[in-house]
Amino acid sequence: MTPDLLRLTDVTIEFGSPKKPIRVVEGVSFSIGRGESVGLVGESGSGKSVTSLAIMRLIGGRVVQGRIEFEGRNLLDLPASALPEIRGRDIAMIFQEPMSSLNPLMTVGDQIGEALLLHGWRDRTKRRERTIEMLRLVGIPNAEGRLGAYPHQFSGGMRQRVMIAMAVACEPKLLIADEPTTALDVTIQAQVLDLMKTVRRELGMAILLISHDLGVIADVCERVVVMYAGRVVEEADIRTILTRPQHPYTRGLLRSVPRRGHEAERLYQIPGSVPPAGSIRQGCPFRDRCELAVSRCAEEMPPMFRFGPSQSAACWVTAAAEGVTQAGAAA
Amino acid sequence: MTASIDPALQPLAAQPSAFATLRRVIFDRPATIFALVVVILFILVAALAPLIAPYDPLAQSILDVNKPPSAAHPIGTDQFGRDILSRLVFGSRNSLIFGFVSPVLAAIIGTFLGVIAGYFGGLVDRIISRVIDLLLAFPELLLAILIAAVLGGGFWNVVAVLTVAFTPGFARVARASTLAVKQEPYIEAAVAVGLRTPMIILRHVVPNIAAPIVVLTTLWIASAIRLEASLSFLGIGTQPPNPSWGNIIRDGLNNLFGSPWPIIGAGALITLVVLAFNLLGDAVRDALDPEASR
Amino acid sequence: MTRYIVVRLLDAIPTVLLVLTLVFIAMRILPGDPAVAALGDFATPEQREAFREKMGLNAPLWQQYLTFVVNSLTLDFGASMMNGRDVLGLIAYNLPYTIELTIASVLLGVLIGVPFGVWAATNPNRAPDSAMRGFSLIGYAVPDFYLGALLLIVFSLNLGWFPINGGGEGFLDRMHHVFLPALTLAFIKAAFLGRLTRTALLEVLGRDYIRTARAKGAREPRVIYRHGLRNALLPLTTGLGLTTLTALSGSVAIELVFNRPGLGKLLISAIAERDYAVIQGGIVVFALFVVAINLAMDLAYVLVDPRIRVS
Numbered sequence A: 001m002t003p004d005l006l007r008l009t010d011v012t013i014e015f016g017s018p019k020k021p022i023r024v025v026e027g028v029s030f031s032i033g034r035g036e037s038v039g040l041v042g043e044s045g046s047g048k049s050v051t052s053l054a055i056m057r058l059i060g061g062r063v064v065q066g067r068i069e070f071e072g073r074n075l076l077d078l079p080a081s082a083l084p085e086i087r088g089r090d091i092a093m094i095f096q097e098p099m100s101s102l103n104p105l106m107t108v109g110d111q112i113g114e115a116l117l118l119h120g121w122r123d124r125t126k127r128r129e130r131t132i133e134m135l136r137l138v139g140i141p142n143a144e145g146r147l148g149a150y151p152h153q154f155s156g157g158m159r160q161r162v163m164i165a166m167a168v169a170c171e172p173k174l175l176i177a178d179e180p181t182t183a184l185d186v187t188i189q190a191q192v193l194d195l196m197k198t199v200r201r202e203l204g205m206a207i208l209l210i211s212h213d214l215g216v217i218a219d220v221c222e223r224v225v226v227m228y229a230g231r232v233v234e235e236a237d238i239r240t241i242l243t244r245p246q247h248p249y250t251r252g253l254l255r256s257v258p259r260r261g262h263e264a265e266r267l268y269q270i271p272g273s274v275p276p277a278g279s280i281r282q283g284c285p286f287r288d289r290c291e292l293a294v295s296r297c298a299e300e301m302p303p304m305f306r307f308g309p310s311q312s313a314a315c316w317v318t319a320a321a322e323g324v325t326q327a328g329a330a331a
Numbered sequence B: 001m002t003a004s005i006d007p008a009l010q011p012l013a014a015q016p017s018a019f020a021t022l023r024r025v026i027f028d029r030p031a032t033i034f035a036l037v038v039v040i041l042f043i044l045v046a047a048l049a050p051l052i053a054p055y056d057p058l059a060q061s062i063l064d065v066n067k068p069p070s071a072a073h074p075i076g077t078d079q080f081g082r083d084i085l086s087r088l089v090f091g092s093r094n095s096l097i098f099g100f101v102s103p104v105l106a107a108i109i110g111t112f113l114g115v116i117a118g119y120f121g122g123l124v125d126r127i128i129s130r131v132i133d134l135l136l137a138f139p140e141l142l143l144a145i146l147i148a149a150v151l152g153g154g155f156w157n158v159v160a161v162l163t164v165a166f167t168p169g170f171a172r173v174a175r176a177s178t179l180a181v182k183q184e185p186y187i188e189a190a191v192a193v194g195l196r197t198p199m200i201i202l203r204h205v206v207p208n209i210a211a212p213i214v215v216l217t218t219l220w221i222a223s224a225i226r227l228e229a230s231l232s233f234l235g236i237g238t239q240p241p242n243p244s245w246g247n248i249i250r251d252g253l254n255n256l257f258g259s260p261w262p263i264i265g266a267g268a269l270i271t272l273v274v275l276a277f278n279l280l281g282d283a284v285r286d287a288l289d290p291e292a293s294r
Numbered sequence C: 001m002t003r004y005i006v007v008r009l010l011d012a013i014p015t016v017l018l019v020l021t022l023v024f025i026a027m028r029i030l031p032g033d034p035a036v037a038a039l040g041d042f043a044t045p046e047q048r049e050a051f052r053e054k055m056g057l058n059a060p061l062w063q064q065y066l067t068f069v070v071n072s073l074t075l076d077f078g079a080s081m082m083n084g085r086d087v088l089g090l091i092a093y094n095l096p097y098t099i100e101l102t103i104a105s106v107l108l109g110v111l112i113g114v115p116f117g118v119w120a121a122t123n124p125n126r127a128p129d130s131a132m133r134g135f136s137l138i139g140y141a142v143p144d145f146y147l148g149a150l151l152l153i154v155f156s157l158n159l160g161w162f163p164i165n166g167g168g169e170g171f172l173d174r175m176h177h178v179f180l181p182a183l184t185l186a187f188i189k190a191a192f193l194g195r196l197t198r199t200a201l202l203e204v205l206g207r208d209y210i211r212t213a214r215a216k217g218a219r220e221p222r223v224i225y226r227h228g229l230r231n232a233l234l235p236l237t238t239g240l241g242l243t244t245l246t247a248l249s250g251s252v253a254i255e256l257v258f259n260r261p262g263l264g265k266l267l268i269s270a271i272a273e274r275d276y277a278v279i280q281g282g283i284v285v286f287a288l289f290v291v292a293i294n295l296a297m298d299l300a301y302v303l304v305d306p307r308i309r310v311s
Helices: A048-056 A080-086 A108-118 A124-137 A156-168 A186-203 A214-220 A238-243 A248-255 A295-299 A316-322 B015-028 B030-047 B084-120 B122-136 B140-151 B155-182 B185-193 B197-234 B245-253 B261-288 C002-028 C034-039 C045-055 C061-073 C087-121 C127-141 C144-158 C171-205 C208-215 C220-257 C263-273 C276-304
Strands: A004-015 A022-033 A037-041 A062-070 A091-094 A174-178 A206-211 A223-228 A231-237 A305-308 A311-313
Touching: A004 A048, A004 A206, A022 A048, A022 A062, A022 A206, A037 A048, A037 A214, A048 A062, A048 A091, A048 A174, A048 A206, A091 A156, A108 A124, A108 A156, A124 A156, A124 A186, A156 A186, A156 C208, A174 A186, A186 A206, A186 A214, A206 A214, A214 A223, A214 A238, A223 A238, A223 A248, A231 A238, A231 A248, A238 A248, A295 A316, A305 A316, B015 B030, B030 B084, B030 B261, B084 B122, B084 B155, B084 B197, B084 B245, B084 B261, B122 B155, B122 C002, B140 B155, B140 B197, B140 C002, B140 C220, B140 C263, B140 C276, B155 B197, B185 B197, B197 B245, B197 B261, B197 C127, B197 C220, B245 B261, B245 C144, B261 C127, B261 C144, C002 C061, C002 C276, C087 C127, C087 C171, C087 C220, C087 C263, C087 C276, C127 C171, C144 C171, C144 C220, C171 C220, C208 C220, C220 C263, C220 C276, C263 C276
Parallel strands: A022 A231, A037 A206, A037 A223, A091 A174, A174 A206
Antiparallel strands: A004 A022, A004 A062, A223 A231, A231 A311, A305 A311
């Protein structure tokens, strides 16, 4: 296995005043290898977006604990002045809202060009050529002619393509995509996901895809990290997750994904909703919605049990059922 | 079931809680308490001017021309030997009257025009809106100056000038609010029940657009006081020898080499009172119309 | 874009006509007998009759209206009733001083207000923000003519750094004369513009595309100025138009305080002297100015916002 590109260890994030902190993310650990595509899945409020923004150090909250190492360097130790060099060049990010994520007063050519300029592309002509190349890569028709167009002249899907072009222009080693298709029509969604796969293949970068939709993640990712109420509850390669999920929450998520051939069935819905951030002080945060919950779940947060070479999950009940006793995250 | 179409069952615009919010907004902010104290003092001084003023504000004295502040004349005297403090005390009456009368008159007229335009729409709306838009393009002060240029000074003319200057703003807010209220189901219900149009407007439209109008009225008390002072300073407001804070500064400017005290005193008072009414207006806005505050 | 500009320009025509109509109504109908208003209560009936004849007040109302509109549009305001001088000439002499004061005060106001607002917006709820709040509270409360008088007393009268009155001759002298009056108005404009900049910039800095700019590695100055302030320019354009308008109306009192020539001073003296022709000319020119500034404000949007420019 190649050394990790990104490794999060025990990351804990708080919002609110330091006197009355609200814990939004607690003890999150996972890693991404070079060129690997990893999905981060969970309902809204699970802390997945906050975690991804924390990697870029773009959040208003405080990382009070843990390490976020990129190529062995702890990003949390870097001074704020060192971050702009990493953002966009080593780690790039695209967001959920293509409508509002582009500057309305700058042409798309200038916005992509700015990303290049910020990371050493001084030569104007080369910058222009590269911008056109990028627009072609993401499948914008008439790329050269649309350099001078403004975001309002593009559709939502096209804007997300522009966002991707801008993000990958400097060939980052890691692309973080926070719900990149949620705001798009279903047909456009598939196109954008295909594009992400193509771009990843062409540029050989790693992807961290954040989504509430396990189907979207299964389409793009090799490995999945499942988050619930600010914690990682399961982690495994995509095939294992789809066939043998071990955490009851992951099972619930899977049952709520529409499947081909089963359209007529009523979709499953996990009962209840995610508890508000910081409200769980003790025990497993999922226990109130869990069909398998036992008394121990209310007393003690389960550790990550090792279910297999590439799978671990935090559940007392399934671990006991499988006879798993060894704690510790999957490799 | 009949109750569901009763037009009397309109939402009660959360009146009691608005009052509670107002109380909270006023007493939670030290600045607002300060403003309230200044405003109450100002009203008391204006009301009790003859009791407070040490001298007759019009009484001239050749022996006491251009005196600096002293025990006898706390803010000194002007070029005619008149006591500045007494003139300032009596001048507050002008500011108080104009400060309240014009915004209230403008609120009444502007609300009337705005509701008519908003409720009936069509040609009436087109004409009223066009004139409102045009008048709103003028800053209030300039509009007031231009109207005063035609009408000249004097009490009722100044009232008229200020009222005309403020009316378009009220009309626009009233029109916009009426348009919004008109969409509400209780208006439809009132029409369906056969209530006459004037009754619908009076009982269902006006009460429901009252909050922004009240907010605007309080916010404009400060503007009215400042505008009256400006007009009087320009010689087209309160006419001498009647004291007004504006024309005291005007007189002071003609007597710069004599004494700066009339200017300093009157200007400080205008600033203080306008500041207080601004703060109070903000508090009322925050309490009654939270969406408008930022 | 051309279409937008043409529409706005055409739209100004009925506006101008409406302005003139309102001025006409105000001048001819509201004050009663203009002859009494102009000549005072003690003029003889013959004098009044002569005045009416001279001003064309005996013609039918519609004819008076047409004459008024045509004369106004051709800037023919007749002659001053006090000294017989051509009103247009009087306006032409005074106008540059007012324009000079208005422009200087808006420029100074922008130079003081916008950086102050940026400073406050980038330090929300900290000392610079509180300073901005205090500054704007004072700026909204202090009357311009009072502030002007104070500056005049301190810097002209006591320190002698600036002239006490007049408009000045030659460029440097004129700048010397316009500085204090412009600073007076600028102080108040800066309070308004600073507050506006703060609010607009704070709002913009919370937008998604600001996060995008940071995510691609832009440093804070670039984020704030190129992405933030550039987008905050939209509300600021409106603010700038309003500032110009209020600077124009503020110039009236300021010209009086600093005893400098200008349109406001001309109008105020004409009111005092009941110089009917000059009053009418002054009102029309002021009104046309307001329409022009509003038009300029609309057209400025075209430059700032591509969403209007391209479509």
